[in-house]
Amino acid sequence: MNEHATRNRLVMLEIKTLTKSFQSGSGARRVILDELNLSVKDGESVAIVGPSGSGKTTLLNMLGALDRPDSGDVLLDGEPVFGKDEKQLAEFRNQSIGFVFQLHHLLPQLNLMENILLPVVAQQSTVNAASRKRAEGLTQKLGIAELLTQRPGQLSGGECQRTAVARALINQPRILLADEPTGALDQQSSNQLADLLLQLNREENISLIVVTHSMVLASKMDKIYQLENGKLKLAEA
């Protein structure tokens, strides 16, 4: 954890009194996130840990505007995210957020390069040279440059997950959200991926928010937050 390194950076992402509850099968409502507050600075890396079912993934989905809270808001550069309409939210997800899931969710019918470039065509009709060049650069960094014409079914889990990271970064997002990014990988691959994420965090100046069970991974982040009983608590070093 390296809180001091980020002390002078500006707050880029804020969560203000975010609340989310779900209705269980019996009809009762269960509060998952209870008036949560969080702020993430530019270029900061944050880990969110907590027991299973504590709402970590739910929180991450809120941050990525994949789900809406019952109350509260997420602010990016001071601007409320949930005030946007659907088109603006899609643009927000495409331009400002990069998502890495536990399962890579690469599309099996596309090769690696196509998977990486997919977010580019979300908001424009074709891939331009600049995007292609950025993709090549990312694949170099992530060590998958030799595998670009292959399909996900032909690769290992680690290679797929690195491809998913490249895909998440292709549009130079402000924030990278990773939900258990190493959960499906073996130890060696996990370590490699964790280091890559941090490297990209530093080099690309992308804020990184990681949900993880792995304290090894969490300890490498600037801050660690504990999510328990719907509340976020900054963990002690």
Next chain:
Amino acid sequence: MNGIRYAIRSLLYYWKLNLTMVLGVALSTAILLGAFVIGDSVTYSLKQITLQRLGNTDWVITGGERLFRAELASEIASDELEVTPLLFANGMAVLDGGKARANQLQVWGVKTGFDAFAGTDHLYELESNEAVINEQLARVLGVEVGEELLLRVNKLSTFPANTPFVSADESTISFRVQVKAIVSLEQTGNFNLQAIQSAPKNIFVSLDFLNQQMQLGDLSNVVLVNGAGLDESALLRRIAANWKLEDLNLSVRENVDLNYTELVSDRVFIEPSVAGKLLKGSGTYPVFSYFVNQLKIQDQATPYSFVAGLPSTMLNLGANEIIINRWLADDLSAAPGDSIFVTYFEVGPLRQLVEKSTWFQVAGIVAMEGQWTDVNLMPDIPGLSDAGHCSDWETGVPVDLSSIRQKDEDYWTNLKGTPKAFVSLKTAQELWGNRFGQSTAIRLEGLQAADFEKQVLAEFQPSDVGFQVKNVKEDGLQAASQGVDFSGLFIGLSFFVLFAALLLAYLMLQLYLNFRRSEIGTLHAMGFSAHKIRQLFFFEAIFLVLIGALLGVPVGLGYNSLIMDAINTIWRDIVRTSILNVHIRPMAIIQAILIVGVISLVSVWFVLRNYARQQVVTMQQTQLGKSGSGKWSFRIGMGLTLLSVLLMFSQGIGKEINPSVFFISGFGLMPGLILLMNFVLIRRENRTVEKLSFRFFSNQLVLSDRRRNILIVSFLSVGIFLVLSTGLNRKDLTRNAAQPSSGTGGYTFFAETSFPVLFDLNSPEGRFELGLEDSPAEFVQFQALAGDDASCLNLNRVARPRILGFDTEKLDERQAFTFVAQTDELDSEHPWLSLERELANGQIPAIADQTVIKWGLGKSVGDTLIYQNEAGEPMVLKLVGGLANSVFQGNILIADSLFYANFPSVSGSQVFLVQAPESEEENLRSAFRNYGLEIMPAKERLLLFYQIENTYLNIFLMLGALGLLIGTVGLGIIIFRSIYENRSQFALLEATGFRKQKIRGMTLRGYMQLVLLSLIIGLIPSILSALPSLRSSLYFGLIYWGLAIFVLVFASAWLWVFTGNRLAMKGNLYEALRND
């Protein structure tokens, strides 16, 4: 990387999944295209049949019941017009002394010019006793070229057969012919002026030969015309420019001695329409002579004499005054002032004779000279006026030859039928005027034959005297194109298949999208808007739908080919011909592709809307909502069930089972049972159990998704109910056939003859004529005006069905038949008698089968039909009543009084209802053997019409079963999806020690129980709704069809559930645990 590339990649990657979606779309396209092509093929075939039956004929000229010179045809011909005359008559043929018989023949007397119309070369150039027959007739008789036939033909004449005093002997003629050739339909062997697709029985003989046999001279009654750029008025003008008085059956003669010119008719009486026009002219006056039985003063009588009615310009007499000639005065010893009784026959339309008398006072006695010995006052009555002696008379009324004395013979020898007495014209017309006319000659002073002839011809248009010109080709093609809509029919019959195929495609799409849920979520997370995601998947769908639709084209054509084969063979009843050919319109293909494409893509769009909107997080959540207690399902379900059962027992079963009530009961029972099933599933969902068992777990696993299960139950039960309740529900028209209210009117037989029966068959004289004196049979006789067959046996749209005229009292007495629709003009108490009165605006009330009105004519009760009567005037029939399915299907019924008023020349009756014991049939066949009788039990005639509806229902049953089978594929998909989504649960079972086989068996059993229950829920109400039909001996066998379909659907469901089950559990189940 762009959207198109993404779509193509996805299509190729998921090709296995895509294949089933493509299959669903292909199947839908195939069914729809098949239906379109069937419709187009039937229409095309009907048009081809029309062109084949007409050959090169464009127009037809007829004279109604009138015969005209055959030469008129060549007189109206020109360089642009090819014309040939025909003589048409009804006939029957006998082979080898009765080895085979064929009735209802069309006998055509043709000249060599017919070859040009038939498109043949010298084939119709016939010697005296040669005949050419068509294949249909050859098939019926089993006759070959060279064999001889005995042909009996209706004897035509220039006068109506039932003209008073004309003999009815020799109303038919018979002669032998040798078959020269058997002609195919390509050789216009099926020549027919009626718009109907079934092949007639045709025989062609030489026109000259036929004229000779009929002792007619050179006459015809039909002229065929071929020529472009014609219209009706042009042809009528040509006729008017070339016709002669002969063509109107009129002639003009001069009496030099008495210095007058007179117009007389071959028809004995001058037609009222002719007289009406001519008598408007100055100088013309009518005379009217009548053959009376006796003139008597006290006990002195003079038999069989003519009495003439003269106009006041010739004779000024009061109503009861008579002038007699010297001969009669001497014979009766009469003096002025004496009362003289005149006895005469009033001749009814069916030769019913009513002897009537009237008395006159002798106002004067005239000498046997001058105008009082004018033999021309006697009309030309064949068999009477041309007889050499009184004893040679052949009259149509009984003559007691023993009463004729020598002096009567001498009078006849010297003076023929010179009238012996004279009354005023007005009196004569009042006493003896009849439907054929009220004058026997029209005279004018002076010798002006040539001028008078010109005047007469100039006075009339051909249409005034019954000539009609019809563009038969255009009318026929129009009737063919507006015929039964087979496209719509087969879309309706196939709707379940279509629905099942579209549902299959829809389910596959759902499954497809479900498999790619995470992909959709990922795209969403990457910032693809819902709209963009929809676009990407829509691109894919467009490809799939296009491929499916294009694939459906050859499948559809193959399906159509199968259906056409079936229509030409096992389903031949619905078309009554086996010459339907496939006709494919490119537009039909495009239409089918477009319709299925649009429906599919619209469905895809709606499905995508829902999926694309769902956030990835909600897709990760599977929340089974709470279902409630199910009390409303129970209450409504139980209510409907009890109501249906109560309804059935209280209203449906009584003196006779009410089919409608049973159908409604079945219809109400089915949703009731579905709701009860829903209640059971809800209860199962909510119950807590103390004793946990394998069965409990098994049911929980399989039956947990109540909504999905109810979808399965509903689809299968509704499907099987709709198919079976419709397909098994048949009308037993023969039940209660003996009742007057039934479609038979309570009559035993329905009969038609090839030749008109000129007598009243219920009179002693009529029965004597046919040897039916001892027969218990009673007859209702119908006079027929030829028209198109408007029954369901004819696929063409007809405009002028056959009209039947009859004595309405006969049907009124027994309150025969049942009306299902009527206007205010129909009296509810005595509906049949309502036909006797002309309506206020001169329209004639008419009745027909409601099905004919609606489907055959495309009209409703209250609408009108327009015909042309013999006088060339429009005759408007108003449909005032629609009958429930009856033996009259295809005909229009009017009162005989109004029939004769408009068509006086139609003589005799050719259609009969007969009330007699069934054992009387042979006797009737024998009695009518020379009339070409076609007789069948009336209930069989009803069944004949209903055969078509039955065949449609059989088709519906078969296609419905096909739809259900396709539906079971959809069921397999639902099961597959259900099991696949719950793989992790089954994986857990395997992990805890259950064998895979046991798990598969458990799911299979569970779902098949559901399927079985669903089918039973559909089967029971459908059997109940069709119970009245199934109880009938006619349709009991259908229950086996129903059970066979049930078993087939169950077997198919088992196959697809087994397949879905197997596929869903393929591979290692524990993989599902690893990713969970």
